[in-house]
Amino acid sequence: MREHAGIEYRNTTGELEKRYIVSSLGTGAALFDYDEDGDLDLYLVNGAGLKDGSVIPVGPNRLYRNEGDWRFRDVTEMAGVGHQGFGVGAAASDFDNDGLVDLYVTNLGENVLYRNRGDGTFVDVTERAGVGHAGYGTSAAFLDADGDADLDLYVANYVNLDFRRLPAPGSRPSCQWQGLPIFCGPSGLEAASDVYYRNLGNGTFEDAGEEVGLVGNTPAYGLGVVVGDYDGDGDTDIYVANDSVPNFLFENDGNGNFREQALLAGVAYSAEGIAQAGMGVDMADLDGDGRLDLFVTNFSHDTNTIYRNFGGGLFEDATAKIMLRSDSWFYLGWATRFLDLDNDGDQDLFVANGHVYPRAGEAGSQLSYEQRNQIFWSSGSGRMEDFEFPTGDAMHAKASSRGGAFGDMDNDGDLDAVIVNIDAPPSLLKNELPGGGNALTLRLVGTVGNRDALGARVTLVAGSSRQVKEVHTSGSYLSSNDHRLHFGLGALERVDELIVRWPSGLEQKLGSVAAGAFLTIVEGR
Numbered sequence: 366m367r368e369h370a371g372i373e374y375r376n377t378t379g380e381l382e383k384r385y386i387v388s389s390l391g392t393g394a395a396l397f398d399y400d401e402d403g404d405l406d407l408y409l410v411n412g413a414g415l416k417d418g419s420v421i422p423v424g425p426n427r428l429y430r431n432e433g434d435w436r437f438r439d440v441t442e443m444a445g446v447g448h449q450g451f452g453v454g455a456a457a458s459d460f461d462n463d464g465l466v467d468l469y470v471t472n473l474g475e476n477v478l479y480r481n482r483g484d485g486t487f488v489d490v491t492e493r494a495g496v497g498h499a500g501y502g503t504s505a506a507f508l509d510a511d512g513d514a515d516l517d518l519y520v521a522n523y524v525n526l527d528f529r530r531l532p533a534p535g536s537r538p539s540c541q542w543q544g545l546p547i548f549c550g551p552s553g554l555e556a557a558s559d560v561y562y563r564n565l566g567n568g569t570f571e572d573a574g575e576e577v578g579l580v581g582n583t584p585a586y587g588l589g590v591v592v593g594d595y596d597g598d599g600d601t602d603i604y605v606a607n608d609s610v611p612n613f614l615f616e617n618d619g620n621g622n623f624r625e626q627a628l629l630a631g632v633a634y635s636a637e638g639i640a641q642a643g644m645g646v647d648m649a650d651l652d653g654d655g656r657l658d659l660f661v662t663n664f665s666h667d668t669n670t671i672y673r674n675f676g677g678g679l680f681e682d683a684t685a686k687i688m689l690r691s692d693s694w695f696y697l698g699w700a701t702r703f704l705d706l707d708n709d710g711d712q713d714l715f716v717a718n719g720h721v722y723p724r725a726g727e728a729g730s731q732l733s734y735e736q737r738n739q740i741f742w743s744s745g746s747g748r749m750e751d752f753e754f755p756t757g758d759a760m761h762a763k764a765s766s767r768g769g770a771f772g773d774m775d776n777d778g779d780l781d782a783v784i785v786n787i788d789a790p791p792s793l794l795k796n797e798l799p800g801g802g803n804a805l806t807l808r809l810v811g812t813v814g815n816r817d818a819l820g821a822r823v824t825l826v827a828g829s830s831r832q833v834k835e836v837h838t839s840g841s842y843l844s845s846n847d848h849r850l851h852f853g854l855g856a857l858e859r860v861d862e863l864i865v866r867w868p869s870g871l872e873q874k875l876g877s878v879a880a881g882a883f884l885t886i887v888e889g890r
Contacts, residue, residue: 370429370437375790377423378412378767382723384534385415386550387451387473387501387526389721390588391699391767391787393843396774397457397466399444400485404431405772405847407783409791410452410470418528422449426470435775435795445487450474454768454843458507460516461568462816471502471520471843480568495570498560501526504590506839508601509815509868510577511621515564516815519579519603521587522557524550543728551608556584559605563621578615578623579603585610589646591840594822595657596678599870601820604632606643606661616678632659632672636682641667645769645842649703650833651712652747655824657835662698662716662842665725665732669693669701669716689741692751695731696739697721700769700842704780705853708802710830711743717784717842719765735763738784738792759794766792772847778804778881780851785844802855803880807863809836809850812888814868823850824864827857854880 379388392410399406407429414421425447429437441447451473460467465481475497479487491497501523507516532553535546539553561579562570574580589606596602596616603623605613611633615623627633635641642664651658656674663669668690673683684690693716700717707713718736726733738760741749754760764786774781774793779801784792805825809818818836825832832852838845854860863875867888878884 370435370793371439372429372437372791372793373439374409374411374427376411376785376788377414378787379415381788383721384548385418385528385531386524386548386554388415389548390453390503390523391843392452392785393454393504393768393841394770394783394785394791395455395457395468395845396770396772396783396847397468397838397845399428399466399481400430401465404433404776405774406431407437408446408455408457408468409785410455410768410843412453413449413451418531420451420473425449426452431774435793440485444485445489446479448472448477453502454504455845456505456507456518456838457845458516458819458838458848459816460507460518460564462514464816469496469505469507469518471505473501475499476502476520490568494568495572496562500557503588504839504843506590506592506603506837507819508592508603508837508839509820510601510617511563512600512619512868513566514811514814514869515566516817516819517564518562518570519590519592520560520562521590521605522559523586523588523608525555525557542722545722545724545727547722551586556586556610558584559587577621578625582613582625585613588644589661589840589842591646591648592837593648593657593835594820595648595659595674597656599866604646604648604659606646608642608644609640611640612643612661626678630678631680631682635668635670636684641670645699645701645717647701647703647840649712651703653831655831655833660701660703660714662701665695665697665720667694669698686747688748688750692739692741696736699767700784700844702769702771702782702841702846704771705851706740706780706796707798707800708779708804708853709745709855710802710832710853711745713743714741714749715739715769715771715782716741717766717769719767719787733763735765737761737763738766759792762792764789764792768843769841770844770846771841772849773806773851776883778806802853803857804854805852805860805878805880806883807850807852808883808885809865810885810887811867811869813871814888817848818867818888819848820868822866825852825860826862826864827854827860830857
């Protein structure tokens with residue numbers, strides 16, 4: 366598929382032997398419609414080489430325009446988004462409400478904000494906007510935290526890194542694993558504080574993390590970020606997956622001020638009370654009760670974790686009940702997404718895998734650096750099953766995967782994926798599952814609230830079935846997803862009602878919508 370598509374990008378993240386922790390964490394991708402032609406374009410973030418701690422550019426980030434029929438054209442140079450630093454992650458949203466999707470890129474170094482000009486090109490507005498924090502930025506998420514219709518920005522950071530002071534692989538216990546010498550960290554390295562930027566509505570932002578309660582907590586090794594209204598009170602909350610230290614759950618008070626609630630809510634640790642190695646993360650209503658559940662990918666010889674939302678601000682670790690414990694034990698998870706791959710109305714789960722240590726296979730016969738990615742099918746009974754695809758299927762292939770973005774890349778009504786593989790070409794995964802059901806795709810456009818409608822909640826009613834989804838592009842790992850909402854309908858041919866709760870507070874209802882539609886809903890119309 367990649368050769369047919371014309372994707373010539375090949376990832377580089379540090380040096381092949383992985384002597385530094387930053388060389389192991391990979392990069393991300395973004396799926397967004399930069400030219401407003403109705404299909405998803407693809408942005409692939411590239412890292413750089415490292416020699417004695419110095420960054421060696423090896424090739425730019427790449428923007429590929431979707432030409433249709435799974436063919437893409439490299440427009441990086443023309444668009445002006447080919448930054449050549451040590452790229453890490455990407456977030457795509459319309460930060461200035463002009464109807465055009467902009468792009469934020471995190472780096473080992475200064476982050477970059479590109480404003481979409483609307484003529485196929487972007488302009489670097491980082492300095493004017495004030496969002497160029499220099500550190501080791503990982504995942505980023507746009508959200509309207511304070512309800513003023515402007516998109517604010519949360520940026521996770523990993524470590525404060527001084528290459529000159531890094532101990533050598535194998536030189537201390539934190540630089541060893543299963544008897545093998547490995548890069549040092551994160552234990553023993555200085556954790557970095559995340560950054561929160563408030564959008565002032567004039568093209569500039571201010572660092573407001575301490576003021577609103579998002580910064581000032583114990584610094585952590587932040588990797589994954591997802592936003593959503595977990596408590597159903599009409600505002601957007603923030604969940605951060607941290608590596609080897611407790612995760613964060615920031616509850617929004619409705620005015621854009623936050624309290625860290627992860628421990629009280631039950632999502633800081635696993636059921637065993639262990640701080641896990643949080644990497645990727647997603648938030649969705651897994652069990653159809655209208656409440657958003659959480660999923661976090663973790664290290665090998667541990668489990669990925671599903672937190673079921675009980676309501677009242679409380680979760681339980683439901684990993685064992687949902688049958689995900691043993692299926693993730695020998696895998697190391699990264700990009701992830703709840704998505705209905707077979708359009709039957711149930712949420713399935715995608716997990717991209719790959720170890721961080723190139724010599725991982727020497728530590729046990731069931732471990733390997735390159736691993737297959739996983740899809741967990743939902744049976745509709747509250748349990749999920751790891752489905753192993755046959756030899757020859759793209760899902761059977763092994764790589765050391767990292768970031769991943771998800772969306773309907775060919776507008777055929779089912780969800781596809783692009784996965785970034787470390788030090789290798791990406792995987793373009795076209796959904797060709799047989800026997801898929803009907804579906805409905807919604808694009809929401811805000812007029813009173815933010816233009817992208819981030820934070821809008823849609824309830825779909827079809828017979829006895831109800832599905833709840835929220836508009837957001839965050840989640841996965843270092844990546845940005847299609848902001849359209851996708852509903853699998855099974856054999857249903859019509860939807861009885863759609864109820865949209867906009868971030869502005871407006872509630873809008875639409876009746877009797879045919880399955881198979883790609884519908885645009887404009888706030889208040």
